Amino acid sequence: MTPALTERTAEHRPATRTRSFRHDDLVAVDLFSGFGGLTRGIEMAGFTTIMAANHNAYKVEVHEANHPNAEHWIADLVDPESSDYHSARDLPAADLLVAGVSCTNHSQANTKRAYEHAVSLFDMLDPEYEERVTRSERDRATANCVLHYAAQHHPRMILVECTTELQSWGRLVPGSRKVGDGSTYRWWLKQFEILGYRHRVLFLNSRFFDVDQSRDRAYWVFWDKAIPAPDLDHRPETWCQRCDTVVQAAQSWKTGIPVTGSVRYGKQYVYRCPGCRDEVVPPSGYSLRSLDLSDLGTRIGDRERPLAASTMARAERCRQRFAEFPAVLMPAKATRGSERHPWQPLPTQTSQQEAALLSTGAVMQMANGYERPGSHCRARDLSQPLWTQPASPSTAVLTPPVALAVANFQGAPRGGDEPLPTQGGSETLGMLSARVLPNRTNGTSRGLGEPMETLVGSAGSGGLGLLSSGVVPFRRHTVPTTHAEAMPTVTSEQIPGLLTQTLAVGWLKQNGSSAADTAAHPLDDPMGTLTSRDTTALLAAGWLEALATVSLEDCYFRMMKSREVGRGCGFDVDFGQHQGTFKVWGSARDQVDGFGNAVSPQVGTWIGLRLRAVLHGMAP
Incomplete structure (x- = not known):
């Protein structure tokens, strides 16, 4: 043990203000708080976190910067012999206890030979046991700190998060080095029952909570037997x-x-x-939302230091697997099966940087465009209902450019390939996307978000008409269909967003006296005055170059950034023009470690709302 660790003592960091709560304010304590994923989640659900504890000083400082009104402890909550030990029993009482207990040695990927002597933590008779069996069992003992707190303060509810392998906590199964028999885990659950709690175990994947990462975790919810059971069925x-x-x-x-x-x-x-x-x-999160597409890295053939042969081989394997996509997230290590295309969620993020971006150098974002192989396409014409919408923008309307005489409603709409009518000195033309059009001379063109005008006369008089577009083809060499035609067959290899024809998305002036004159405009904005000079241009997006069409040396490569990892884990960090609310600093390694070990805040919010619904209004 280093001298610095020997001299370290538990450090109490008071809150920045004195607490003064109303009678109905529900307070919480967070054990092993890390970057504060659970803290942020339950606060979004309406709980007030009054205290957080963790042994890592850097993570406590990050937590403190984002939750300054809570007091903090930098302390070891597990080992009574440690110089910085602070007992969980001595922390303040709360309505809700949350704890992201250590998952390192419960995970199958990292389990050490903790049970080589066929005993468990609760069978220890040998004082040198911990020296002989490694620290793995001690890491598992973080779950017992929850028991210590519950026995002392009896919070009305408890929320514990860990990997699903916590269920295997116990003696090693004969013939296996990684899987326990669950005996200690069952003992652990029994202690909560003795303390007067009922419980339920939830198995949830963060991707279904609008998080851009596929992260399978288990959540143990305990509540006092006198409290009604919360509604914890996940029914998206x-x-x-x-x-x-x-x-x-x-x-x-x-x-x-x-x-x-x-x-x-x-x-x-x-x-x-x-x-x-x-x-x-x-509805699922997807990695493209978390990627900084302004930086696609360096062309592999132009790198000053060539990639290792093993990395090149891995990149080529990933390129061939997702040959029809413009980019792929590939493992930075030799792990097979973790590569993803950008319309899939990130693989489970650990405490290390494990993903790199391989691309053709041109990636266009299409929101919510991916569904697993074998699923049905959710593209719809305007006569069908939308699918369930997440909290972030995920739906777009695709339409062809149409010119309409704005000042003269007897002028017929024109397609993008038709000549424009003769122009006068006034602004008389606009570009339409999907709009409600008047079929009569006294109507007004309206966007789809505007109320329709009053319809008069018989239904047969046809006062209004709807201008819209068809269904976008998902693969090359397929023909676009209108909303009146049948959709083309969708195979198990849906390729959303890879379009064969150019699609108009806006227009701009090529010159002007101000920034507003030359700014890009959507298609439903009227054009400026058209003069005798060619000054107006059409913005368009077209076919994206697929990985199969370029050589590996012509592809671009870079590691994922720590901020991208943070967004993928559900944290609102700074991103491009977006100024995030989550404060973080330090090396990329430290940031990735903090994000990778954190609980997805959105899942904590979902559970917290259901717990608060039961507790709200009850006497403290």
Whole structure:
């Protein structure tokens, strides 16, 4: 042990203001708080965090910067022999205790030989046990700090987060180096029952909470037996193709809820429509939203220091797997199966930088464009209902450019390839996207977000008409269809956003006296005055170059940035023009470690809202 660690003592950091709570203010304490994913989640749900504790000084400082009204402890909560030990029993009482207990040695990927002597933490008779069995069992003991706090303060509710492998906590299964038999885990649950709690275990993937990462975790919710059970069924609103409507999807287990080992979405459980029982896919986050597309890295052939042969081989394998995409997120290490195209969520982020971006150098963002292979396309014409919308922008209207005489409603709309009518000195033309058009001379053109004008006369007189576009083809060599035609067959290799023809997205003036004159405009803005000179241009987006069309040396490569990792983990960090609310600093390694070990705040909010619904209004 280094001298610095020997001299270290627990450090108390008071809150920046004196607490003064109303009678109905629900307060919480966060053990092993890290960057504060759970803290932020439950605060968004209406709880007030009064105290957070963690052994890592850097993470406590980041937590303190983002939650200055809570007091903090930099201390070891596990080892009574440590110089910086502070007992969880001595922390303040709260309505809710949250804890992201250590997952390092519960994870199958990192489990050490903790049970080589076929005993558990609660069978220790040998005083040198911990020296002989490594620190793995001590890491698992973080879950017992929750018991210590509960026995002392009996909070009305408790929320614990960990990897799903916590269920395997116990003696090593004979013949296995990584999987326990769950005996200690069952003992742990029994202690909460003795203390007067009921509980439920939730298996949730962060991708279904508008997080751009596929992160399978388990959440243990305990509540006092005198409190009504909270509603903890995850029923995301999801489009069912067979029922042709939005349904509340239900978790469906393939072989029953596992009692030990790992639990993963798609392997142990899926979501199904409660009506027809077809498998459905809830709205999901996707990695493209978290990528900084202003920096695609360096062309591989131009790198001063060539990539290692193993990295080049891995990049080529990923390029071939996602040959029709313009980019792919590839593993920086030799892990197979973790590569993703940008319309899929990030793989589970750990404490290390493990992903790199490989691209053709041209990537266009298309929101919410990916669904797993085998699912049904959710592109719809304007006569169909939208799918369930997440909190972030995820839907767009695709339309062709149409010229309309604004000042003369007897002028017929024209397609983008038709000549414009003769222009006068006034602004008489506009570019339409999808709009409601008057079929009569006394009507007004309206956008889809505006109320329609009053319809008079018989239905047959046709006062209004709808100008819209068709369904976008997903693959090359397919023909666009109008909303009146059948959609082309969608295969299991849906390629959203890779379009064969140029699509108009706006217009701009090539010269002018001010920034407003030359700014880009959407298609439904009227054009400026058209003169005898060619001054107006059309902005367009076209076919994206796929990875298969370029050599590996012509592709661009870079590692994911720490801020991208943070956004992918659900934190509101600075990103491009966006000024995030989450404060973070330090080396990329430290930031990635903090984000990778954090709980997705959005999942904490979802659970916290359901806990608060039960506690709100009850006497403290």
